[in-house]
Amino acid sequence: MSKTLFDKVWDAHVVRKIEGGPDVLFIDRHLIHEVTSPVAFLGLKNRGIDVLYPERTFATADHNTPTINQHLPVADPLSANQLKALEENANTYGIRHWGLGHLKNGIVHVIGPENGITQPGATIVCGDSHTSTHGAFGAIAFGIGTSEVEMVLASQCIMQPKPKRMRINVTGSLGKGVTPKDVALFIISQLTTSGATGYFVEYAGEVFENMSMEGRMTVCNLSIEMGARGGMIAPDETTFDYIKGREFTPKGEAWDKAMTYWQTLKTDADAVFDKEFTFDGARIEPMITYGTNPGMGMGISHHIPNASEVEGGVATYEKSLGYMGFHEGEPMLGKKVDYVFVGSCTNGRIEDFRAFTSLIKGKRKADDVTVWLVPGSHIVEEQIKKEGLLDILTEAGFTLRQPGCSACLAMNDDKIPAGKYAVSTSNRNFEGRQGPGARTMLASPLVAAAAAVTGVVTDPRTLI
Amino acid sequence: MAYDKFTILKSTAVPLPIENVDTDQIIPARFLKATERKGFGDNLFRDWRYNADNSPKADFVLNNPVYSGKILVGGKNFGSGSSREHAAWAVYDYGFRCVVSSFFADIFKNNCLNIGVLPVQVSPAFLEKIFAAIFADPKTELEVNLPEQTVTLLSTGEQEKFDISPYKKDNLSNGFDDIDYLQNIKGDIEEFASTLPF
Numbered sequence: 001m002s003k004t005l006f007d008k009v010w011d012a013h014v015v016r017k018i019e020g021g022p023d024v025l026f027i028d029r030h031l032i033h034e035v036t037s038p039v040a041f042l043g044l045k046n047r048g049i050d051v052l053y054p055e056r057t058f059a060t061a062d063h064n065t066p067t068i069n070q071h072l073p074v075a076d077p078l079s080a081n082q083l084k085a086l087e088e089n090a091n092t093y094g095i096r097h098w099g100l101g102h103l104k105n106g107i108v109h110v111i112g113p114e115n116g117i118t119q120p121g122a123t124i125v126c127g128d129s130h131t132s133t134h135g136a137f138g139a140i141a142f143g144i145g146t147s148e149v150e151m152v153l154a155s156q157c158i159m160q161p162k163p164k165r166m167r168i169n170v171t172g173s174l175g176k177g178v179t180p181k182d183v184a185l186f187i188i189s190q191l192t193t194s195g196a197t198g199y200f201v202e203y204a205g206e207v208f209e210n211m212s213m214e215g216r217m218t219v220c221n222l223s224i225e226m227g228a229r230g231g232m233i234a235p236d237e238t239t240f241d242y243i244k245g246r247e248f249t250p251k252g253e254a255w256d257k258a259m260t261y262w263q264t265l266k267t268d269a270d271a272v273f274d275k276e277f278t279f280d281g282a283r284i285e286p287m288i289t290y291g292t293n294p295g296m297g298m299g300i301s302h303h304i305p306n307a308s309e310v311e312g313g314v315a316t317y318e319k320s321l322g323y324m325g326f327h328e329g330e331p332m333l334g335k336k337v338d339y340v341f342v343g344s345c346t347n348g349r350i351e352d353f354r355a356f357t358s359l360i361k362g363k364r365k366a367d368d369v370t371v372w373l374v375p376g377s378h379i380v381e382e383q384i385k386k387e388g389l390l391d392i393l394t395e396a397g398f399t400l401r402q403p404g405c406s407a408c409l410a411m412n413d414d415k416i417p418a419g420k421y422a423v424s425t426s427n428r429n430f431e432g433r434q435g436p437g438a439r440t441m442l443a444s445p446l447v448a449a450a451a452a453v454t455g456v457v458t459d460p461r462t463l464i
Numbered sequence: 465m466a467y468d469k470f471t472i473l474k475s476t477a478v479p480l481p482i483e484n485v486d487t488d489q490i491i492p493a494r495f496l497k498a499t500e501r502k503g504f505g506d507n508l509f510r511d512w513r514y515n516a517d518n519s520p521k522a523d524f525v526l527n528n529p530v531y532s533g534k535i536l537v538g539g540k541n542f543g544s545g546s547s548r549e550h551a552a553w554a555v556y557d558y559g560f561r562c563v564v565s566s567f568f569a570d571i572f573k574n575n576c577l578n579i580g581v582l583p584v585q586v587s588p589a590f591l592e593k594i595f596a597a598i599f600a601d602p603k604t605e606l607e608v609n610l611p612e613q614t615v616t617l618l619s620t621g622e623q624e625k626f627d628i629s630p631y632k633k634d635n636l637s638n639g640f641d642d643i644d645y646l647q648n649i650k651g652d653i654e655e656f657a658s659t660l661p662f
Contacts (some may be wrong), residue, residue: 015656016649021631024649026656036548038499049647053657064497078497085499129547129571145549145575147641155646155653161629163570193484194541197570227544229570261661293484293544316483316539409493409546418516430488430545432511 002268004165005234006200009140009265013123015157022159028122030057030152031108032095034064034086035411036127040150041089051093051153058117059090059097062107064411067374067401070100079412093153106377106403109133109345113217114379116246120235120262125152130345130427132223135232136216137239138265140200142230163229164198164274167267169205172281177461179355180215181347181425181444183207184222185287185297187279192311193295197227199275202267207281208233213242214351221346222427225294234266286460288332289429289442291320296429300447300459304330323431324439325419332441333459337451339422340371341434343401344408347425348376350383352445357389359449359464365397366455372414373398374406398452410435423451467580469639473562473608474618476533478525479598485538486545487572491554493546504550505557526558530602537594537606538565543572552576562608564615566591577632578641584608584615584626593622610637 003011016024032040037059044051051057064079074080083100090097098104104111109130112118120138125131127149134141148158168187188195201223208216216233223231233239240259243249250258285299298305306328307317321327326335342348342356353375365371373393375381381403384390390400407414408426410433416422418437425448429440441457450458495507513524520527536555542565543551552575555563561581566588573583586594597604597617605618610633616623628636635641646653 015653018631021629024646024653026653026660028660035496039501039549042500043643047643049643052650052653063493076497082497082499127547127549129545131547143547143571145547145552145571145578147549147575147578147643151642151646154643155650156657157646157653159631159642159645160574193544194567194569197541197567224545224571227541227569258661293486312483313539315481319482409488411493411496428486428488428545430486432492433488436492436511436516 002271004267004271004273005138005202005232005265006140006165007271009121009123009138010162012121022161024157025123025160026157027125027152028056029117029124031112031124031126031131032057032059032149033108033128034061034082036146037089037149038082038085039146040153043150044153049154051095053156054094056156057095057153058112059086059095060105060108060111061086061100063405063409065100065404066412067404067406067414070402074100103378106379107345107348107405109221110348110376110380113137113213114246114377116243116249119243119249120239121265125158129224130221132228132230133217133221133345135220135223135230136213137243138232138235138262140230140232143224163200166196166199166201166228166275167273168201168203169276169278170203170207170281171205171278172207173210174207174281174284177286177446177464178284179444179446180211180218182284182287183281184219185289185294185442186284188222188226188294189287189297190279191226191277191295193225193293194227196223199228201228201231203231203233209236212351213238214349217349218346222294225427235262286444286447288447288457290324290326290332292323292429292431294427294429294442296320297442298332300332300457304328304332332457335457336421337369337423337456338420339416340369340448340452341374341407341422341424341426342445342448343372343374343376343406344426345376346427347445348374348380350380352425353380353384353389355445356449357392359446359460360396360398360453361392363396363453366453369452369455371398371452372401372407374401375403377403407434409433410438416440423448423457467639470561470580470582470610470636472610473534474605475535476603477535477537477564477594477598477606478531478533479595480525480536480538481595483539484541484544487543487548487551488545490543490551491548496548496550501553503557504554505559508554508558531598534560535562535564535606535608536560537591537598538563540565540567540588542568544569547571549575549579552579552581556581564591564594564606577636580636580639582608582610582636586615586624586626590622590624593617
C-alpha cells in the first residue's frame, strides 16, 4: 500500500497497537530541559524505576536561564533550583547534560539539529510544543506533557493515537524580503490557530524544496501554532549536506547504511492525505500579527480585518484587539514599536542573525527602541562573532545577549513591560506571553530589523 | 502519578465563553518554576484572575462567587499553545475534574487524560445551550457520565454522547496510567529497540 512520509516513519516505530487505543510508539531521541522534566524525574523516584536508555536522552538548560552574565550564579532562587534539579537528575541517571555555561548549551530545538542529534526518519520528543522543529529533517517530532516525559524516561515509548495526515503545498517562489517565517505565518493565517489540530503536516512544493535547513526548521517549528502536532519535510540533499559530519550523525559505513534508508523517506506518488492545501508562494508578503494568537496575522501592507471577516466569535476578536490596543481597519505600518526581540527556537539561528544584520548594516538603531538579540545557542553566538556580524551590529548600536529562550516566554528577566509593543521573531503573541500586559507582534527577522532601525512597523522591502 | 477514579460527575459548572484559551492564560510561564507538582491551582488563569498588585479582578468568572463547581466550560479550541502539563495540573489542582468545550487543542487534551481530568467535547450548539443555561441559572447542574459517555444538562434533560478511546476510558475509570502499562511490556520494548538502526 502507498504510504506518506509520515506513515513510513510512524509505522517503523510502532512497538504495539492497542485495540481501541493508542499506539505504543518507540522514541529514538528524547530532549529534556529544566522546566518540564523535574516532576517526571520525581515520578520515576516515587515509582522506584530507572531510566531505560539514558543515552537516548539529551538535557539542556534554556527556558529559565539569564541572557546576561551567565558566568554568575543564577539570581532567581526558583530558576536556580530548576537548573540544579536538571543537573542532579542528569547525573543520577547518566544523561548527557549541556547546562548553563557548557559550550554546547542553547535552546533545545537549536542544539538538537546543530549537533546531529536530529536525524531523518527518527522519532523525537521533548516536553515542549516546538519540538515540531525537528520535523524539518524528515523526523516525526512533537511536544509532550510531563507525564509523557516520565513515560519516555521509563520506557523510551509513549502512547499516542496516530494523527491524521495533512499536506500543505507552497508552489512557485517567494518574493523579495519574504522569509520562511512569513510562509509559516501566512499558512497559519489561512488555516487559523486550530486548523490543523489532530493532523500531522507534511510541507511540500518548490518553496520548501528550495528552502535552507534553517528555514525549514522555522516552518516546522510553527506547525503547532495551527494546532498540528508536528510538521515534516522529506529529507533531500539539502538535509544530508546539513547533517553530515555533525557530532551525533553516523559516520563511515553507518552513514552509508543510513543514507540508503533515508533516501526512501518520501511520500509515495499515489499516497492519500486526509486533507490537502495548496498556496502560491508569490502571494505571500512579509507578515505581521495584529492579535493575540498566531493565526491573527496579515501581510504587512494590509489593514486589520473587521470581526465579520474572520472566523470565530466577535467577543473573542474584540477582546484580542482590545488587549493589543488596535482597531479594526487600521494599517499596521507606522505603528510604534518599543521593543524588538530576535531569537527563540523559531528564529534564533545563524541565518536569522545574517538576515537581521543584512538589513541594519550601515543604519542606526532607533533611539527609543530596546532591542534584544538573543542567539539560540553558544554555537550560534560564536558564529555571529566569527562571521563579523557582531562588528556590524555593534557599529549600528546593537548589543548581543547570551543564548536561551529569553523573551519568547519571559520566564527569566527578559520581560516586555505591560502595555509596551514588541516586534518579536518568536512564536506566540498570546496575552502576557512576553511579560504580563506585553503586546506582541510576531514577524520575521527582516521585519524585526526594519522596526529596530525605524522605531515603527515598517515594510522591510522598502529598506533592502 | 496516581489520580482519583472518574465515573459519574454531577456538578455545577464555571462558564468561560472565550475561544482559543491558550495554556499561557491557563498558567503563565513565570509560574512554571516549581520542581514538584503542587500549588498550581493558585495561579490558574493568573493574569485574568488577578491585577498586577495581586488583587482579584472582580469581573473574572473565578472571582464571582455565583459560579462554582467541578466542571469548567470553555470556548472553542481550549488549551492551545504550549505543551506544559502544568496547565492541566492547575485545572486539576483548582478543583476541576472535567473540562467541557466544543474543541480541544491536542496536547492539552492528552495531558488532561494523563492526569485524570476528563476533556468532554460537545457540539458547538450544545456548548451554546450549556453556556446559556449556566448564565440563566448558575445553579444549573451538568452530569458527566464516563461509563455511558454522556453529558447531560440536568435542568432540561438534554444530552449528548462524547467520544473517548476505550483504552483511556478504562484508565480514567480505574485510576491507571500509561506507565503501569508500559512497565508491563518492557520485554517487548527492549526486543523492539534491539532491531532499530539508530
